[in-house]
Every structure is written in structure tokens, then in C-alpha cells.
Amino acid sequence: MITARLQTEPFDAAAEQAALIGARTDLGAAVSFTGLVRADDGLVALTLEHYPAMTLAQLQAIAAEAASRWPGTFGTIIHRHGRMLPGEPIVLVVTASPHRGDAFAAAQFLMDWLKTKAPFWKREAWADGSTRWVEAKGSDDAAAERW
Amino acid sequence: MITARLQTEPFDAAAEQAALIGARTDLGAAVSFTGLVRADDGLVALTLEHYPAMTLAQLQAIAAEAASRWPGTFGTIIHRHGRMLPGEPIVLVVTASPHRGDAFAAAQFLMDWLKTKAPFWKREAWADGSTRWVEAKGSDDAAAERW
């Protein structure tokens, strides 16, 4: 079971991992990925716009795809939207599995697909008052296509 | 900079990740891997023996190798030894990097090398009173050799 949530407020990665594992003792590996707002030279904030009617369904579809590829792997996806400051977390992917290979692979898959298939757009606000929409990266397409 | 520690007591993965990131705002990705004692049918405890004169130096050598392969990636390795119960954490690898690919790769590299190059041996204790030394897995050798 891999679940997905969408929220504006920050998340507590450790609490999410603990909740995912719960009382289970058949899991040998837990992987947590946190995406953070980088303070590239003069960046003052990042605003994430998204497509409300589609976003959560798309995250859930990505989660379902991972669950079918890695049966026995549990996971949680949390993606924030709205305005965030440098150093703040944007996205969390936590996976837990009997073996480390599956936990790592599922976490990377979820991030790679999410990067190219979830309808979010980042707008950067700079110290000089300008704003700029982040450009999609070809490396993200390549990462998503390797799975 | 990737540092390594050896200890008997459990660790706090979230606190380690927070300490690793500190006040830095140039890191866009943090990956945390926790290895846990799996309660395979009737396992009551795991005891990790190690080679005191060699273990920490070997973990530090693995850390140095990762730091040279992924410059700009920060990391913390904590490996426990002694007796542990099902569900308890055994090993922690946390990495943080400007980009997610490096954070994921460095964490996986550290785990793969640690599995085959750090002098630890696991002994399982079972509900029927028997004990058994865990056998090394060929899949771990293969994982270590892909880097």
C-alpha cells in the first residue's frame, strides 16, 4: 500500500516513517527522500502551483504503479503546494520493504515519475523582485524513462 | 564530508538528518536509509559482532570513497553493534546533496559497500533457543560490484 497526500503545511518525515512502519516487524529497510527548497543565489521563495482536480489522482496513480511493481513495499508520498522558503521541505517519499533494494528502487521510481507526471509548476521569487518559472529538465525525463 | 560512527545504542534518524543539513540552504535533496531487524518467523534477537580495531576505519574509508565520487554530497553513517530486537534499527545512512540523483546514489553506494566491506557479523537467536550465523548473500556482492 502506497498512499499520497497533498497539503500546504510542512510535514514531519520521521513521524511519517514511523507511521508507515507502525508495529510491523517484517520490514528490513526504510528509505526516506526529502526534497528541499535550495537557496540558489538570491532566491527568496518558491511557489508551487498545481492542477487541483488532477494532482492527487495523479499522485495516487503513480503510487499504484509503484505498488504493483514492488509488491510488499509500503510507502507514503506527501507533496506540498503554495509558498515555501529556502530550506523548507517540498516533497516527501518514504518507502519500507523487507529488503533494501526494493525500498531504494521504489523511492527513486516515485520521485522520478512524480517529477515528470505530477502537475506542479514551480515559480521562483528573487531578491531583486523578479519571478521566474522553473524550466523542466531533460535529465528528469531521462530519469523517468529508465523505469 | 561524510562521517561514520559506531555505537551500541539506537540512533535518531531525524536528528541525524537535521544535524547533517544544519543551516545549509544549498541542499535540495536528503536521503535517509534505515536498516531494521526483521522479525523473521521466530527470530528473537540479532547480535552484531565486529572487529573493533578495523570497523570504524573501514566505515571511514567507505565514507571517503563516497565523498570522492560525489563531491558536494554530505553524509552520516551510523552502525550499531551488540544485541538488537526485532524492529530495532541496525544501521543509518543519511546523505544530502544539491540534487536528488547524487543523494540517492551516494546512499545506495554506502549501503552496498558497507554490506560487503565492513567487518560485522550477524548472529540470529531463535525462539527455540538455537542461534545461527547469517550467511553472506551473493546479491550483496553483486550490488557492491556495480559501482
Place this chain on the structure above:
Amino acid sequence: MVTLLYFAWVREMVGTDSETLTLPAEATTVAALLDWLATRSPGHDAALADRSRIRVAVDQQFAAPDTPLHNPREIAIFPPVTGG
């Protein structure tokens, strides 16, 4: 009637986040729809000028340029996504 939704810089260049209209008969595919939309205003034209930077979802499913349109209810037009 179909609702068109615009996101990110497509929204800014078109000048609205949504519009509801009746599709013309020639809008049989995603690509044909974009061709027609580009004629609606200078803003639409500018936003859609470089089709390699445009992505489309039809009824909340990603769609390719040759995807046929069968009475869609909602079509969203936006740049390549940049979340995560």
C-alpha cells in the same frame, strides 16, 4: 461546452486561468485544438508559439498532440511539469 484551464506561464500569457467555450468542428485532435486556440488572441498565440513547451491534459489525463477529442469536458494546457 468545454472548460479550458491554463497553468503557470501559459496562464500568465493567455491572461486568464480558465475559459468556457464551444469547440469548433475542426478541433478534432489536441494539435488541431491548439492551432485554433492560437488564433483567439495575441496572448493565446504567444503562449502556444512553441508547441514543444506545451503539455495538455484532456479530462485530467495527459494527452498527446494526436489524441482525438470526443466531447471533452475539461482541457488543461500548461508547461512541462516541475514539481518534486
Place this chain on the structure above:
Amino acid sequence: MVTLLYFAWVREMVGTDSETLTLPAEATTVAALLDWLATRSPGHDAALADRSRIRVAVDQQFAAPDTPLHNPREIAIFPPVTGG
């Protein structure tokens, strides 16, 4: 004089975690050392019977069977590692 250290089931089969002794002249490599050690007791012999399951560190560095021994101070003999 060299200190030999044994770990995990090698330690249990040899029956001690360490011994200090003088290497014979023929122990010029790791493999030759293991051949000689196996003659010291039935426990040593049993522990070292399957060389594919034996790993060695010379002065705290992993060593291959053909690694030459130049006045080592500490040689550790153990199964393939299983940490992590």
C-alpha cells in the same frame, strides 16, 4: 610474533578469539598461512575447511589468498561479512 584474531563462526570453531604465535617460514602468503593453521588443531582444520567461506585481513586490510606476508602484526580470519 603475530596475533591471530578469529570472528563469528570461525572463532567458535577454532575455540578462541585470538592467539599469539610465531609464523613458520613456509607461511609466505595468506593461503600458505591458512594451510599451516589448519594443521594446528581439529578446530582450526574444521573452521578453515571451506576456503571459499573464509576472509582474511592482514594488519586490518582485507587480503587475498596470494597476498604476501611481510612480518604482519595482526591477522584476522573470519567469514564473509554480514553487517548493514
